[in-house]
Amino acid sequence: MTPYDEIAEIEADNECRAWLIKVLNAKEEIVAFVSSRRPGCPEGEFDGYLKGSFNFCISATLTIRREEKVKNEVQVLENLREKTKLPVPRVSSWGLTDESPRNLGPFIIMDWIKGVSLTTLLKQPGKSEDDHVILRDDIDNAKLDYVYQQLAEFMIELSRLDFDAIGAITKHSDGMWLATERPFTYNMNDMAVTVSNYPVDTFPSAPFRTTRAYLEYQSDENLTHLRIQRNLTGNPEDARRRYIARQRFRQLIPKYCINNNGPFKLFCDDLQPSNMLADPDTLKINAILDWEFTHAMPAQFSQDPPWWLLLKGPDMWLEHYSMADFLARYEPRLQQFLHALEQVEERSPKSMDVDDVYWGALHREGDEVLCEEQQRAMEELVEGKMEDVKAYDKECKERGL
Helix, strand or coil, X not given: CCCCCHHHHHHHHHHHHHHHHHHHHCHHHHHHHHHHCCCCCCEEEEEEEEECCCCEEEEEEEECCHHHHHHHHHHHHHHHHHHCCCCCCCEEEEECHHHXXXXXXXXXXXXXXXXXXXXXXXXXXXXXXXXXXXXXXXXXXXXXXXXXHHHHHHHHHHHCCEECCEXXXXXXXXXXXXXXXXXXXXXXXXXXXXXXXXXXXXXCCCCECCHHHHHXXXXXXXXXXXXXXXXXXXXXXXXXXXXXXHHHHHHHHHHHCCCCCCCEEEECCCCCHHHEEECCCCCCEEEECCCCXXXXXXXXXHHCXXXXXXXXXXXXXXXXXXXXXXXXXXXXXXXXXXXHHHHHHHHCCCCCCHHHHHHHHHCCCCCCCCCHHHHHHHHHHHHHHHHHHHHHHHHHHHCCC
């Protein structure tokens, strides 16, 4: 074997070391440069180093609108701490990129909460970390009932938060919480980062006022995605199937567009056991984390059966198992969850606001027209109620109330 020239080797090592130091000191500048050369100029985050025999790489995670995403999440956390009893961490400080050390990016500083991932406590034991995450077969039903009841309580509390538009929420100076900003969803972020040349200028610039308008935007997004992503489909038959599916989605919007005018509900599509910390002994949930991409959304979003009852959603499940196997496992757990939901609802205070429920969610234009008999009975009722309130006000005065 031919010997190396040791002097040349040392000089080469020194030159390489100087170059590496230069690269390491410029990592944020490099990430910004990479971001500027990507379609739509998404913001980037340093994500580590990779090296081969002849190459040294900086890995950058690209996200679009990082500051918007962090600001939205902070607002959601503040709203939940103010309006609910959900166990969410307290935010002690947060800020944007120009407030962070060396302009690393937007940040959130929050309380550390002790606990173990709920998924870890519920999943089937595996031989390695790479094993599929699924709900364990031998789980104690009483323990799972307790977990499901806690999750049902969280969902019920979220359902009580009403908003008049679809989008990101903010707190106004008068203390009112409103959806005043556009929705910036996980799907939008994914499109901008992973689909080359996706036209981010087609993203919404304001909140949506109706469910139909939002679903139609989603339909446009689906069709744009189909047109833009070059490798989304590999043969004519698959392309036709995808086109038909996305057009049919749009055609079905009027049929399934319920609660068109709201009220809209706070919805987190990542509300799942992997983002919850629990006591390993009691299974009491101590924290719910990761509220990014949470917005006021159509009420039916939060009324769908939870996808995480088996820990793994149906889309991921079908990569390794059949639909028949998924349903055989899922349906018994769905019934168990619905029973837990009923138990929680029975313990919850009963609402007397049937009028608000009707006018907010059930009324349709023209429904206020009554038959002649109902109209006559209504006017009699109105006259009687006015007499009632006069008598009530008089009695309150007499009692000094």
